[in-house]
Amino acid sequence: MITAKKKIMTMAAALLAALWPAAALAQEEQQISAGDTAFVLTSAAMVLFMTVGLGFFYGGLVRRKNILSVLMQCMFMMCLISVIWVLYGYSLAFGPSVGGFIGSLDWVGLKGVGLAPSDSYGTTVPHFAFMTFQGMFAIITPALIVGAFAERMRFAGFVVFSILWVTFIYAPVCHWVWGSGGFLLGMGALDFAGGTVVHINAGIAAVVTAVVLGKRSGYPERTSSPHHIPFVVLGAGILWFGWFGFNAGSALGANGLAAGAFVATNTAAAAGGLAWAVIEWIRDKKPTSIGVATGVVAGLVAITPAAGFVGPVSAILIGAGSSVIGFIGVAFLKPRFGYDDSLDAFGVHGLGGIWGALATGLFASTAVNPNGADGLFFGNAAQFGIQAVSVAVTIVYALIGTFIICKVVDAVIGLRVSAEEERIGLDLTQHHESGYTVLD
Amino acid sequence: MITAKKKIMTMAAALLAALWPAAALAQEEQQISAGDTAFVLTSAAMVLFMTVGLGFFYGGLVRRKNILSVLMQCMFMMCLISVIWVLYGYSLAFGPSVGGFIGSLDWVGLKGVGLAPSDSYGTTVPHFAFMTFQGMFAIITPALIVGAFAERMRFAGFVVFSILWVTFIYAPVCHWVWGSGGFLLGMGALDFAGGTVVHINAGIAAVVTAVVLGKRSGYPERTSSPHHIPFVVLGAGILWFGWFGFNAGSALGANGLAAGAFVATNTAAAAGGLAWAVIEWIRDKKPTSIGVATGVVAGLVAITPAAGFVGPVSAILIGAGSSVIGFIGVAFLKPRFGYDDSLDAFGVHGLGGIWGALATGLFASTAVNPNGADGLFFGNAAQFGIQAVSVAVTIVYALIGTFIICKVVDAVIGLRVSAEEERIGLDLTQHHESGYTVLD
Amino acid sequence: MITAKKKIMTMAAALLAALWPAAALAQEEQQISAGDTAFVLTSAAMVLFMTVGLGFFYGGLVRRKNILSVLMQCMFMMCLISVIWVLYGYSLAFGPSVGGFIGSLDWVGLKGVGLAPSDSYGTTVPHFAFMTFQGMFAIITPALIVGAFAERMRFAGFVVFSILWVTFIYAPVCHWVWGSGGFLLGMGALDFAGGTVVHINAGIAAVVTAVVLGKRSGYPERTSSPHHIPFVVLGAGILWFGWFGFNAGSALGANGLAAGAFVATNTAAAAGGLAWAVIEWIRDKKPTSIGVATGVVAGLVAITPAAGFVGPVSAILIGAGSSVIGFIGVAFLKPRFGYDDSLDAFGVHGLGGIWGALATGLFASTAVNPNGADGLFFGNAAQFGIQAVSVAVTIVYALIGTFIICKVVDAVIGLRVSAEEERIGLDLTQHHESGYTVLD
Amino acid sequence: MKYIIAIIQPDRLEAVQKLLGEKQVNLLTVSQTMGHGRQMGITRVYRGRREAGDLLKKIKLEIAVNDDYLDSTVDAIKKGARTGEIGDGKIFIFNLEDCVRIRTGETGSVAIG
Amino acid sequence: MKYIIAIIQPDRLEAVQKLLGEKQVNLLTVSQTMGHGRQMGITRVYRGRREAGDLLKKIKLEIAVNDDYLDSTVDAIKKGARTGEIGDGKIFIFNLEDCVRIRTGETGSVAIG
């Protein structure tokens, strides 16, 4: 008996050990910098918190009957991707490169990923710290798409879509741009914290899902009544706060580069908010709080790829430019082309991301970051070309890939709720709950 | 005159100095690591923020008329315990051990606790940083109990109960497990960040208070109408964010151990959320947002004692297991036994804490943390026994101790509001306020 | 063609470079401490988040029809000052001193401010980190004033007022107290994290704006109906959390001093909350949640100048004292003198700041911080005198300066909305929005 | 046809609904109101200022019934809503001229149920 | 003069208002209510506990009209609010004794519009 029990245990231990061998952990802490580690872990926590903020930013914009569906999609993404990332996502995105296109499955279950620093990524912090920091990016990216299909997607369809999207779209694009050996990285594309990987990727997926799912019933007359604007402001506030982790944390250390990215981030956010307010002031005599919140996010989006490569004056131009482009997107392009990008995930993240990635090719300066490159305005037109190629590649891949995924999920599970469910609201029909009680 | 004045001043100075002598501060900063200190202080801030999050997690679940009472209890706990901790709480919990059972009063008023690192606790950070980090744990633990007696406790009774509980239950148990010389620590019990000290302790106290106070009037028919589910999600989001400080911060340094605990924490939270969703999906066809939020918290609870001792695959099992057990607790045990644990403080924290503490005895691995121990699945059945003993000791002590405190407070001050006050709501009757205006 | 294009680009690059030269960045990272940098950057993010928290703290206190106006003012301040700070604000406040009264314009556009540490400020962190950390203080200070003129100020007037105020009041006072060469600093005035610069400054400006704008219509009968008290608690919670960045971050490093300031901050906040509750308990039989939240903020305000100079027992006295004084301010002085300081920006920040700055002159101890000074209770009455002078100077300057700015803005743009706009609410009339939908 | 408006204590809604159901009166409309009656409001305190809180939360029920259902409906409300304390509320009865079921276009008595 | 109370589905408000406008009926008062009718509520789930959600959100319209406007008003509501599904709601018609315009003090028919 005892031997049998022991045997089972040894087997179980072997199983666990197989998935996560001790060896990887043995020699930790040799070159770990406590300061850098503190910064990367804190940043990772802040990036996770962004997805909560995103839930409220989006949630405040929907109608009362759909608030929980949005919060749920964001929260569920945190759960789903965190587990996927550990199981195979990180391996696909950052594992040893297969021809520059995808990570191998060598690191499945974090095999070989340990508490000692990696050789390639964040070499002064535990590999685990880099892994989890990156995991938080993999969470928020698909969560951004939620804004496009809000108020009409089936929850089951949403879950399967998200799994496929993170696997087949996010992981490869992430590998190309940030993975050691990734082909866009090899080409010299600059993306400090995720202009292509995060924002263009999600923004293009957004417009695709919006088109495939079709408009909300009643769009555009009866759909834009943000039920709780303070939540929009709260969400924007949390996003701004967390974005410091996103961008400055992408320095992977607490150093001058991080400080520079921090300042660029803050300045671009502010300039974005101001620019949107100015546009509204001119056009409608009054700036709105949703407008300023949107402008702040637009500014943050655009500075993301550039944060570690540009100075504060460039950051003002990038941030303000993003609001101008975003405003054109949501106020003119959207009505013109008639797609229903419910909460403007494409208008803000897609367009802002494209602008930011290209602007990096304009404003980047080796004076700011010697390990970066000079942009067109600093005499290196080639960099702009490289950026344009990386933008184009990402757009094409995200467009086609997301379209295929949408069609597959729609055929197998169904993407859209019934008209009746849409009328009653997703909270009650998809989650058996309603956000607020009316009587009590 | 002048001399008299001077004399008084000197006396006052002496008084202040007596409570907090200069000597302790003299030789600071010799072995302080800036990185570790940054991490521990940031973590402490995050753990404080958790209690705010807890207020919203709980507050969204109660009826509209009681929202402020819950927020107030959490906020008041932050005030009350912060002062107690500095005056005598820290001394009781971490002061020089009196036979392994309680800290002495040598460190009353933080006498002898200074800005230089302690010899025993967090030796690379200022002693003050360790002290305040621990103080945040002492705040949230009694705040967790609030969930059990929500919507019916007198505020005066609550205050006295909390003072007695933190003094006679929290401080000793904390000393046993974490205090230098504590007897459970000596036995080899593993509790990385508070499975026994925080969650079992609070969870058992929860069920005791729920039973002693009795059910809310109308329970169970008219009591479970969460008035503001977005607050529940906000609270869960803040808790998840802050929990990184709780668990990774418990490494008391920014190192591989912290990164490991961080990843285990995130993974278990996610697995907990997924598992709860899956259960609901099977049972009711749809997952709820309260369900996922609850599962996340259940996962976080269970990983707390294990975070620094297990790898990510084990974390998935621990987190998911906690949701299964928690679901059984709230959906079957609670109705079966008929106690009214209003917001499931026992169901989630008590049961999750027990599971987590035992699971640490199953999944702990010296491969992950050489300073820890191997658990049963890694060939060391003894550790499971030790864990079981520490669980049992905590349960018995918390059960009896809380019961006595409840009875004493009930007799002297009264624990429960009148039926009329309960009907009108605690906000108006206990605090002269109501949460939201109806007309304006 | 090509040459023309090149020429333009070179010019553009020269323009950008002129504003932010490469030289400043060249030799970064020589003496940068990663731990200190991690701490200062994280603290800066937390201080930014405070302004979001302040928006909710204030926003919950106003009537439903004005919630967005308050959130907007806070959010807009984040945008406005962030850009101003980079363009010229930092130079005015911290640039090379012009006779101790104001910084020169040498650092306009952050010229000469780089990623390497400054010689004078935060010498172990990138100059940019110090710059942005200070920028967050420049944001929250004018945002505090919002509490005084809430519910009746024109948005356009608000914007111009804020620009002038930060330029002509904040920047100079900041320079006097913290700028290298500042005259109050030279005098030996102690202000660890902003008692004079932030709280007295804003508090005095608050009372001036309240008087110049006049009372809200219906004051005091129909004006104090806080529409959403949970937001007040959320805001207070975020403020408490962020204040650790404010005060401990002001140590500009992760060291014993930071830990001491952290503990003083937490203890004073708690004591403030308790003291307000006790006052209410005695006076009205029940403590309120707004009361405790207000007391917490009062405690935090008062400890701000003292945080790095006093021990925890002094912190209790300072925090509790601030609530006593604040309560007298809002419950007796305000009705007595009849000014309508809508949300008690003067009562809490002005009075608390004055108390805190003077209390620093009472309780400061070189035993706690050898680089500080002893206060009156530690035998150095002179320090109290210095503190009193710095308080008086700040009061006089803020009083006169703010009055002039108010009058100028009122004459040129208009400070106050029309009676009709006030009745309908600022959200609809100033921002074309309303906070919450009623029907949906 | 009669139209009944009843103002009741918020926590009595469930009891009233249950008793109404027993009398086959299942259709009703409910809303949130504030009432000022003989019941004293509870003083509110805001930063040292006391304010007489003269309005208390109440629930308003609206039920259209055919005449033969009037008594049983009023009885059910009376029974379900009664606690015996001041603040229990009132029932107001109106003459209802006509009633239309939107879905079918039916009018009068037949449209009520 | 008549007073019309209509209970409709929340998402039909805009359609009703548009049709009313076409009939020159522009003045109305709208509020949020919960209704229990023939339409089944949706079960709610709370931590493993299922609860019959018997009240659904509805919108209540109140419109005072002169007698000659009654039919067109009722028609507009019927047309705008109808989806053909259970839950479309009801229209209740009352006799209105008098009406006062607060601003001018006018009473009766003239005060209605």
Added chain:
Amino acid sequence: MKYIIAIIQPDRLEAVQKLLGEKQVNLLTVSQTMGHGRQMGITRVYRGRREAGDLLKKIKLEIAVNDDYLDSTVDAIKKGARTGEIGDGKIFIFNLEDCVRIRTGETGSVAIG
């Protein structure tokens, strides 16, 4: 017995209540509504899209009175609610058939006050 429904501007409630109190009319029920009248709504702006905000917040008062109190009640409302601006609102008066005090079971005139 009469039943008065008054729609007033939100910020006039306190004045009305005060004047009613002077006339010994202390019992009333208040709710939140949205009204569309002659008063123009305020245009809302949402990300570059302008929307005519046609509903404005109003307060609805409901007061049941005995006939001899009708005039003084209406007067008090008229006086308290009047600002002279468009949007001041309306008072609607109904015949009330019966009234029941739930606590005591009293009916008719005696139950009203």
